[in-house]
Amino acid sequence: MRMRFALLFLAACDGPSEAPPPPETTNLATSGIGVKLDVTSNGAAILLDATVIASNGTPLELGPADVFSASAPDAPEKALGRYAAGQYALVMPSQSQTLSFSLLRNGKSVSTTMLTLPSAFTIAAPSAPTRAMGLPLTWAPGVPGEQLTLTITGPCLPGMRLVRQPDPLGGGFTVQGADFSAATGACKLAIDLERAGAMPSALLGLASVGGAKLVQTRTLEIVTQP
16 A cells, blocks of 8 residues: 555656647548447437547547538537547437438548437336335337336435346336335435447448447436335
8 A cells, every 4th residue: 555655656746747649530541430429318409429449449539620420300410529539529409319420521421320219218107106015117118129227316225226127128117115225204216217229330431449329318306205
């Protein structure tokens, strides 16, 4: 432990050092540019978060002539903005399940991929639930290949958190009374349900090291009684 603190002290004495910026994409063919793209919809807006990497997995930065953009049937095309080295994001108000993601070079599209998000849904729960009777939750069933993750947090759960993976083709899940702790009084629960594609979708014309992870997520807060 003392040795670790000594090394940290010596590193601090050397002063801060900044990592060199990653190489730019300017002189690379599109097949040498990979993108790890996270696309998440909450039903009202779509968040795109893109990280640029080379075909060998090393970090890249978009060159001055290169721009990422996205659009949807109910949202005009907009550019993703840089928020860190090699990382770009856009929040696009849209209720659409489909969107397009493009790489533009000198204002012209050199790669465009149409993406389809997992099935949309809403979470429904009883208006006056009691924990002793269990908590039934319902939603629209998904399609083969999708995955579901249910996360519930609240002070009446052991460890304040419950995580389950319901049947992705089913239309709901019931939290059993035994899943709750012996808390008394009202308990507020935050329910988060994530529906994701089974695997990343390929981005046309770009390096295969990347891909798009597509997710629909919904949240619901309810107050339960014992």
